[in-house]
Amino acid sequence: MPDLYELARGPLFRLSFLIMALGLLRLFLLSLFGIVQMVRRARDKNNSYGKILLTTASWMLPVHRLHRHIPLISFSSFLFHAGVIVVPLFLLDHIYLWQASIGIAWPGISRSVADVLTLLTLITGTLLLGFRIFSRSIRQNSGFVDYFLLIVLLLIFATGYIASRPYNPIPYQTVMLIHLLSAEVFLVLTPFTKIAHCILFPLIRLTSELAWKFPPDAGRNVTIQVHGEVKSI
Amino acid sequence: MGSAVAAPSVNQETKKKKYPYYIEKPLEEGRVQKFLEIFAAFLRHSNYKPLLEIYSRASTKCSRCANTCQIYQATGDPKDIPCYRSNILLDIYRRHFTIGGWLRGRILGDPGLQEETIDEMLDTFYHCTGCRRCSLECPMGIDHGLMMRLTRNILSEMDIIPKALLVSVREQLEGKTANTSAIPAPAMMDTCEFLEEELEELTGHPIKFPIDQENVEYVFFPAVSDYLLEPDTLMGNAAVLYAAGDQDNWTIGSQYFDGINYGLFYNDAILGRIVEKEIAETRRLKGKKILIGECGHASRSAKAFAPTFNDGEEIPVISIQEYTLNAIEQGKIELDPDAIGETVTYHDPCNIARSGWLVEQPRKILKSFVKNFVEMEPHGKANYCCGGGGGTVSVDEVYDYRMKVSGKIKADQIRATGAEIVVAPCANCKKQLKELVEFYKIPATVVGLHDLILRALRLPPIDKSSEENNEQKSQEEQILEGSGTHA
Ligand code: SF4
Numbered sequence A: 001m002p003d004l005y006e007l008a009r010g011p012l013f014r015l016s017f018l019i020m021a022l023g024l025l026r027l028f029l030l031s032l033f034g035i036v037q038m039v040r041r042a043r044d045k046n047n048s049y050g051k052i053l054l055t056t057a058s059w060m061l062p063v064h065r066l067h068r069h070i071p072l073i074s075f076s077s078f079l080f081h082a083g084v085i086v087v088p089l090f091l092l093d094h095i096y097l098w099q100a101s102i103g104i105a106w107p108g109i110s111r112s113v114a115d116v117l118t119l120l121t122l123i124t125g126t127l128l129l130g131f132r133i134f135s136r137s138i139r140q141n142s143g144f145v146d147y148f149l150l151i152v153l154l155l156i157f158a159t160g161y162i163a164s165r166p167y168n169p170i171p172y173q174t175v176m177l178i179h180l181l182s183a184e185v186f187l188v189l190t191p192f193t194k195i196a197h198c199i200l201f202p203l204i205r206l207t208s209e210l211a212w213k214f215p216p217d218a219g220r221n222v223t224i225q226v227h228g229e230v231k232s233i
Numbered sequence B: 001m002g003s004a005v006a007a008p009s010v011n012q013e014t015k016k017k018k019y020p021y022y023i024e025k026p027l028e029e030g031r032v033q034k035f036l037e038i039f040a041a042f043l044r045h046s047n048y049k050p051l052l053e054i055y056s057r058a059s060t061k062c063s064r065c066a067n068t069c070q071i072y073q074a075t076g077d078p079k080d081i082p083c084y085r086s087n088i089l090l091d092i093y094r095r096h097f098t099i100g101g102w103l104r105g106r107i108l109g110d111p112g113l114q115e116e117t118i119d120e121m122l123d124t125f126y127h128c129t130g131c132r133r134c135s136l137e138c139p140m141g142i143d144h145g146l147m148m149r150l151t152r153n154i155l156s157e158m159d160i161i162p163k164a165l166l167v168s169v170r171e172q173l174e175g176k177t178a179n180t181s182a183i184p185a186p187a188m189m190d191t192c193e194f195l196e197e198e199l200e201e202l203t204g205h206p207i208k209f210p211i212d213q214e215n216v217e218y219v220f221f222p223a224v225s226d227y228l229l230e231p232d233t234l235m236g237n238a239a240v241l242y243a244a245g246d247q248d249n250w251t252i253g254s255q256y257f258d259g260i261n262y263g264l265f266y267n268d269a270i271l272g273r274i275v276e277k278e279i280a281e282t283r284r285l286k287g288k289k290i291l292i293g294e295c296g297h298a299s300r301s302a303k304a305f306a307p308t309f310n311d312g313e314e315i316p317v318i319s320i321q322e323y324t325l326n327a328i329e330q331g332k333i334e335l336d337p338d339a340i341g342e343t344v345t346y347h348d349p350c351n352i353a354r355s356g357w358l359v360e361q362p363r364k365i366l367k368s369f370v371k372n373f374v375e376m377e378p379h380g381k382a383n384y385c386c387g388g389g390g391g392t393v394s395v396d397e398v399y400d401y402r403m404k405v406s407g408k409i410k411a412d413q414i415r416a417t418g419a420e421i422v423v424a425p426c427a428n429c430k431k432q433l434k435e436l437v438e439f440y441k442i443p444a445t446v447v448g449l450h451d452l453i454l455r456a457l458r459l460p461p462i463d464k465s466s467e468e469n470n471e472q473k474s475q476e477e478q479i480l481e482g483s484g485t486h487a
């Protein structure tokens, strides 16, 4: 058990972090390259980048774009994301781990702030899971992965919270092992699933807008390639 | 090899299947292969590849888009969730054009695209009206309009395209009359002459529809169906241009006079060819600007795509609504505030409102002379589609669908306003809305914006001794004198 724990804490963590980091970096660079290519191929290069990025940013605030039917989803989602981003990066225990793995450290948040954020993440995450199960339109649009990722995330936060209590009924190392392993699964899946939106978010809307600026000959070239000529209609 | 074995069964199966709309040459076999081949060509030549790459990872499946789509709201069917629909195409992309998909085929034995999926696509991508309301609500910025266009584009290259659209476009691009309604130029000119007479009777003024005038400011392209179905709109357009002093500054080209561009709904190549025709006609007449009549998609296709399909000097595109508002604000035309007593509401055509381009202008125009103006809720950028968008309004076979499903929310909206007049500055919307109010027995009349303006337009009384006539006379005299001296 201690061996497994050390393995999960050391090499496995480093490996999964590496997979996530390189995977996300690759996605980001490929998407950027795609954007450059789109602009290069389009004849109309008149794009309002500032406006597009502002709209993108406006979606990060919960109040600006409330969910039309269930405003609670917007607030839950905002708090959930805040917790999911802040706690892994700024909890002091995590910073020690980062330091041990990648050699750098940064200022962290106090235990009590982390506790509040963790609880909020657990509550809002559970709410979001509830919406996924009970709201018809979201349920109809959900697959296994959508439930799986959310449940894994909740598991990470729940075990993290339990592990940091002074007294708890489950042995510390068992809780920590689940905590670490589930976090590692999540890290590895990040670049290959919808969680990639954590890095692609600023580029998606931009890509959509640019996609309306067609290369002038694209349609014609497709027709020629497929039919051997611009065929009559 | 594989397809040769599979052919007979596929053949029998597809023969049984009925397309939900008429198509001219239904492909009997090899549809899957054809689809993938065309898809690959798009990935190579167009800008869709980076888009598909990012979209195939971007959706968080939050379903916000579902609750904004009038189709899903009417049916509650998961297949009508915008994200679900786009995912059909994205899945084909993942499976057939990515390494992960290749592995999925190899290891998990995923057979990939099937005939049934093509049937599903040709149906569901014509359920979507391309209104892009869903794009307003996606936190990620996914635009299902683009996915809908690309899928329809691929299908159209394999000849799966509603005949109604195909036939119109064929006549427009390759037929003798060069327009979607197949109106010969002489007939168009006759109509104009007739409308001039009507206008003279109505106003007493010699309002003209100038044909083939060169070096003018505006070359005018309405939805060509207006010449057949919406004479009041056209008369309103001409009357405003006349009243604002631009009678001699605009023209209709006899060689190409159609603003309609169904390419916007299904095919990039066709979209481009039609925009190029507008540009060419404007160049032929040495006009300075393209002036689009009352039509949502005609306006958007010209405005948004002229810069893409114009390889020469820039030609600005403006909408008749922008022109008219400008004329009102500059005090060039005067509208009678007592002319319209009815309650009026305004329907925003998606193609001009969704981007925020023409939202305020028509409202400013209407509020300047209509006393009882009421808004639909929601309106403006977040309006609901009339239900006939994306060319579906021209497809008669889907009439039932347009009435009972895609147009249902719009009908409710109109009823809720209690308005007697619904203004819709769009040939497509008007057709759909007229059918809707009739179907749902809503006591409202659907008209164009300039139909209403024509009713309220105040022109100075024509007096035999008025300055204008004097001017005209003296001009005529001068010409006569001039010719006299030359002789
Ligand atoms: S474009 Fe309009 S009709 Fe199509 S999915 Fe989006 S909201 Fe629905």
Ligand code: SF4
Pocket: A141, B058, B059, B060, B061, B062, B063, B064, B065, B066, B082, B083, B137, B138, B139, B140, B141, B142
């Ligand atoms: S709103 Fe966007 S992210 Fe949410 S389900 Fe629809 S397409 Fe996916």
